[in-house]
Amino acid sequence: MLELKNVSKKFKEIKAVDSLSFSVNEGEIVGLLGENGAGKTTTLRMISTMLKPTGGTIEVNGYDVIEDPSKVRGEIGILFGGEVGIYDRLSARENIEYFGRLYGMSQERIDKRIAELAGDLEMTEYMDRKAGKFSRGMKQKVSIARAIIHSPKVMLFDEPSTGLDVSAARVIHEFIFKCKSENKIILLSSHSMAEVEKLCDRVVIIHKGKLVEQGTVEYLKSKYNSSDMEEIFMKLVGGGVHE
Ligand SMILES: Nc1ncnc2c1ncn2[C@@H]1O[C@H](COP(=O)(O)OP(=O)(O)O)[C@@H](O)[C@H]1O
């Protein structure tokens, strides 16, 4: 399980995340939904140990992010939308291997895992080609393979389909469902209600770092007496874009 209890993050006087509590179970996809600046990326960075919370606790499969950061990193795979950061001068294989070494995997385990991933993600053909000339979709697959080289139990996605065309977004969405079928713990951030409605079992809506509502899409629709999730979202965050 992934569990956040009263998690806060202050940057000087800005409360980017303010006493946030929620959890994600195995086989569950939870969507962290909020406008730009709501605190989504900061939350994912704290879970992945890239940032330290200024308050509260985060447990990832029983490991505390502050007490056991390297154990936590071993449990987590993270995928960011937007620029994926593949090294152009390295081959797909070398890009992926590099991450395997960061996770302390043996060469034998890395080789075995890359062979598996090449098949699963249909990237055998270009595994040994330099990434510089790869299409966006090919790079996306390298970044997926890199994120799961160590077979993590928990998957974090930060705005996974931002900047992707429809077919590349579909590859990512299928990958997210595959993670669910493997019983992983999945948290994804999004500012798109449509994406969250398509993918998520449960939604956690945040605004200015605070949780404003959570529940299944069905629960929210019935509670707010509307079938339009966009409308419910706007009701809850109160048109904050105009502030
Ligand atoms: N490193 C940082 N230093 C100062 N302020 C930050 C930093 N990172 C994020 N913030 C601020 O924290 C708030 C939440 O940002 P972020 O988590 O990136 O939101 P989101 O991902 O939901 O768009 C914003 O007000 C942002 O400007």
Ligand SMILES: [Mg+2]
């Ligand atoms: Mg963000």
